[in-house]
Amino acid sequence: MSTILFMVAISLILSVTFVFxxxxxxxxxxxxxxxxxxxxILKDDFKIRKNEGTTNEQ
Amino acid sequence: MNNRNQNNFYDDDIVRxxxxxxxxxxxxxxxxxxxxxxxxxxxxxxxxxxxxxxGRLRPLHTNxxxxxxxxxxxxxxxxxxxxRLLRTRLFSDxxxxxxxxxxxxxxxxxxxxxxxxxxxxxxxxxxxxxxDILITLVWVIFAVNFFGTLYKRREKHMYVAIWFYIAxxxxxxxxxxxNSIAIPFSFMKSYTVWAGMQDALVQWWYGHNAVxxxxxxxxxxxxxxxxxxxxxxxxxxxxxxxIHFWALVFIYIWAGPHHLLYTxxxxxLQTLGMVFSVMLWAPSWGGMINGLMTFxxxxxxxxxxxxxxxxxxxxxxxxxxxxxxxxxxxxxVSALGHYTDWIIGHVHGxxxxxxxxxxxxxxxxxxxxxxxxxLYSKKLAEQHFWLGLVGxxxxxxxxxxxxxxxxxxxxxxxxxxxxxxxEFIETVVRIIPLYWVRALGGVLYIIGFSLMVYNIVKTxxxxxxxxxxxxxxxxxxxxxxxxxxRLLEGYATxxxxxxxxxxxxxxxxxxxxxxxxxxxxxxxxxxxxFSALEQEGRDLYVxxxxxxxxxxxxxxxxxxKLRYGDPSTIEESxxxxxxxxxxxxxxxxxxxxxxxxxxxxxxxxxxxxREIQPKSIMPSYYWLVEKNIDYSQIKKxxxxxxxxxxxxxxxxxAYADTDAETQAQEISAGxxxxxxxxxxxxxxxVAMIAYLQALGQKGKK
Numbered sequence: 040m041s042t043i044l045f046m047v048a049i050s051l052i053l054s055v056t057f058v059f060x061x062x063x064x065x066x067x068x069x070x071x072x073x074x075x076x077x078x079x080i081l082k083d084d085f086k087i088r089k090n091e092g093t094t095n096e097q
Numbered sequence: 098m099n100n101r102n103q104n105n106f107y108d109d110d111i112v113r114x115x116x117x118x119x120x121x122x123x124x125x126x127x128x129x130x131x132x133x134x135x136x137x138x139x140x141x142x143x144x145x146x147x148x149x150x151x152g153r154l155r156p157l158h159t160n161x162x163x164x165x166x167x168x169x170x171x172x173x174x175x176x177x178x179x180x181r182l183l184r185t186r187l188f189s190d191x192x193x194x195x196x197x198x199x200x201x202x203x204x205x206x207x208x209x210x211x212x213x214x215x216x217x218x219x220x221x222x223x224x225x226x227x228x229d230i231l232i233t234l235v236w237v238i239f240a241v242n243f244f245g246t247l248y249k250r251r252e253k254h255m256y257v258a259i260w261f262y263i264a265x266x267x268x269x270x271x272x273x274x275x276n277s278i279a280i281p282f283s284f285m286k287s288y289t290v291w292a293g294m295q296d297a298l299v300q301w302w303y304g305h306n307a308v309x310x311x312x313x314x315x316x317x318x319x320x321x322x323x324x325x326x327x328x329x330x331x332x333x334x335x336x337x338x339x340i341h342f343w344a345l346v347f348i349y350i351w352a353g354p355h356h357l358l359y360t361x362x363x364x365x366l367q368t369l370g371m372v373f374s375v376m377l378w379a380p381s382w383g384g385m386i387n388g389l390m391t392f393x394x395x396x397x398x399x400x401x402x403x404x405x406x407x408x409x410x411x412x413x414x415x416x417x418x419x420x421x422x423x424x425x426x427x428x429x430v431s432a433l434g435h436y437t438d439w440i441i442g443h444v445h446g447x448x449x450x451x452x453x454x455x456x457x458x459x460x461x462x463x464x465x466x467x468x469x470x471x472l473y474s475k476k477l478a479e480q481h482f483w484l485g486l487v488g489x490x491x492x493x494x495x496x497x498x499x500x501x502x503x504x505x506x507x508x509x510x511x512x513x514x515x516x517x518x519x520e521f522i523e524t525v526v527r528i529i530p531l532y533w534v535r536a537l538g539g540v541l542y543i544i545g546f547s548l549m550v551y552n553i554v555k556t557x558x559x560x561x562x563x564x565x566x567x568x569x570x571x572x573x574x575x576x577x578x579x580x581x582x583r584l585l586e587g588y589a590t591x592x593x594x595x596x597x598x599x600x601x602x603x604x605x606x607x608x609x610x611x612x613x614x615x616x617x618x619x620x621x622x623x624x625x626x627f628s629a630l631e632q633e634g635r636d637l638y639v640x641x642x643x644x645x646x647x648x649x650x651x652x653x654x655x656x657x658k659l660r661y662g663d664p665s666t667i668e669e670s671x672x673x674x675x676x677x678x679x680x681x682x683x684x685x686x687x688x689x690x691x692x693x694x695x696x697x698x699x700x701x702x703x704x705x706x707r708e709i710q711p712k713s714i715m716p717s718y719y720w721l722v723e724k725n726i727d728y729s730q731i732k733k734x735x736x737x738x739x740x741x742x743x744x745x746x747x748x749x750x751a752y753a754d755t756d757a758e759t760q761a762q763e764i765s766a767g768x769x770x771x772x773x774x775x776x777x778x779x780x781x782x783v784a785m786i787a788y789l790q791a792l793g794q795k796g797k798k
Contacts, residue, residue, distance in 0.1 A: 046365065049606060069584050070336060076586070077331035080182060080256050080322070 106566035107180040111193040113467050115173035122165035129158040131539045138532035140716045147720045148212035152642025156223040157211045165204045170456040171315040175262050177463055178322040182259055184252045184569055188245025192238050199235035215285045218639035218675045219300050221307050222276050226287045229277040240266050247589045255586050257338040261318030264346045264596045268310040276303035282733040290741060293670035294362055295614045297678055302353035309349040312452055320388050323459050324408055333390035341383035346596060348376050351603035355426035359652035361667040363617055374426030381419030388412040403478035407458030414450025436648055436682040439500025442493045449489045464553055473555035477548050484545030491538030499531040508656045516659050521685040522712050622668040624795050626743045629731050629757035634788025637781055648679035649688040662689040669795045672743045689793030696764055697771040699786045721782040728754045
């Protein structure tokens with residue numbers, strides 16, 4: 040029985056925390072920009088070509 | 098443009114190193130796995146060698162597959178993508194190399210010590226304490242290198258892949274340290290500080306989350322980077338990735354107890370583990386859907402792109418495994434599936450399908466880039482894919498059928514309330530043909546892999562020499578100077594702390610109550626620890642990896658009561674460092690085997706199991722009759738155990754060696770009386786018999 044009370048208390052605390060986390064995330068703009076981060080990674084770094092004068096040293 | 102500053106180039110050399118190491122260790126892991134599979138089909142595949150007998154080979158296989166093959170692949174993929182995502186060279190070239198060589202040394206040490214029988218007896222955490230310390234050191238080097246790279250990043254915003262890497266590094270550190278805490282009694286041997294039920298819980302909290310944070314989160318990170326790159330399209334839903342990340346890292350950590358359903362673990366923990374496992378369905382499928390839907394509108398291209406096929410199949414296997422996992426975590430399903438080969442099928446669906454195929458896809462993609470060339474043959478990659486796929490399917494289907502068949506046979510009870518198959522061996526013989534099918538699946542998978550090795554070697558040979566590091570474009574990034582907060586994803590420290598909190602909540606709630614394990618113990622039950630000789634035998638039991646085929650945990654189910662006796666209690670294993678409940682019954686449960694058969698039976702059975710049971714698939718442990726017991730360590734062992742809370746008296750510790758010798762002489766004399774002609778005095782088999790006869794004799798009222 041004491042276990043159940045313990046678990047109920049914990050689940051309530053956790054769920055309330057989650058609701059607040061979500062509300063915070065929403066109001067602080069965590070979900071504001073959902074497009075550009077996914078697109079930005081697609082851009083490749085350009086290849087260095089020999090005629091541009093870079094050496095092959097590492 | 099002529100800028101030779103190294104910091105303006107990515108460190109591709111370290112990625113090349115890790116990529117090659119991945120290929121090498123993959124070969125080892127697969128070959129050892131095949132050998133283990135063959136031994137289950139026909140035991141003589143151990144070649145009569147103790148070092149490669151199943152109990153010692155299996156840890157070698159799992160460690161090689163997880164930490165050598167998947168580990169090196171993770172590091173290759175993480176170092177490749179992290180640099181590009183953060184647009185900076187890795188923090189330190191020296192740390193990168195220390196990380197690489199340190200990790201390879203750990204693997205080599207594992208490859209030597211595991212066959213020699215140095216093991217902690219905890220699944221996926223078998224390596225002994227000096228190697229554990231080395232792992233911790235290398236992991237810290239890795240962490241410093243990674244977070245240092247984060248610190249000097251040119252791209253302020255952290256892409257979703259990076260979140261998964263952060264969660265991986267933090268959580269693996271926590272898991273490894275907590276689970277591996279042990280007190281050494283010699284240079285290569287130690288006892289874990291956790292005991293019995295507590296050890297079981299900590300072990301599966303670790304074990305399950307090794308799957309979660311070594312075989313899932315880093316691979317999800319790789320998936321989030323490489324799939325958009327390969328497909329040349331953004332991930333399906335960035336929003337979904339945010340939700341799925343936080344849900345996954347928070348929920349996963351709680352699921353460990355589903356490995357211990359119906360055991361003597363407290364009920365509330367079992368239920369908690371089950372509920373969270375079922376909840377895991379959602380974030381897991383969130384990840385799978387996010388990956389698969391990225392291919393939306395481009396499906397026709399899959400036909401001609403083998404790399405795409407690998408990624409799609411990997412995600413599909415991820416979806417299957419994460420559907421099956423929660424299913425198996427439901428208590429009534431676990432009652433059937435646990436201890437059977439169904440679980441073996443389940444993990445290989447994940448390992449060969451999800452991890453393996455994702456790694457293959459990644460290597461086919463990065464190797465040509467790293468060596469500045471084109472893939473040698475798309476056709477070979479295509480053939481690799483189909484061979485591998487058929488291999489996995491053969492493996493998976495054969496093992497699920499074997500598992501369900503055996504599970505149902507164990508459970509079959511006739512109208513009189515008697516077991517239909519009282520002889521365990523009947524249920525083994527029935528599934529041996531499936532063990533051969535499984536081995537065939539492994540062979541196909543390995544043939545496919547060999548095609549890949551050939552393909553990759555040819556690709557590397559076609560490199561346009563000399564090798565260069567990739568230059569970093571857009572060195573000046575306004576993003577960094579941007580004073581506007583870039584949200585949570587822009588603050589590495591805050592993000593890491595939150596991720597740590599997310600995984601600590603579940604860990605603390607599960608582990609903390611069991612630290613005071615005695616509150617679960619019935620005070621009327623007296624438990625006495627193992628005698629010195631029994632403890633010595635127990636260490637041999639651990640050394641030979643007996644727990645990998647024999648459980649010591651009888652579940653409160655009708656058939657198990659009929660077959661093995663009363664359900665195991667928490668008290669019985671309360672002094673067991675480490676616990677040996679096991680997770681698989683290739684042979685019968687041993688929790689109550691003590692006093693069931695005479696010493697002579699055990700002696701003959703160890704020497705040649707077929708003399709007792711003609712159809713037995715257990716290997717002959719003839720070396721136990723040849724090797725002498727090492728009495729010199731026993732005092733130290735009992736002393737360490739006493740310090741860990743096992744109630745040995747001072748006298749028992751002080752006279753541990755002579756006590757052990759006396760008990761050994763009694764057993765040897767008994768064996769002689771029963772007609773054993775070989776000399777057994779002081780041989781290891783005597784200690785083993787003493788231990789086996791003590792099983793089930795503890796914790797009586």
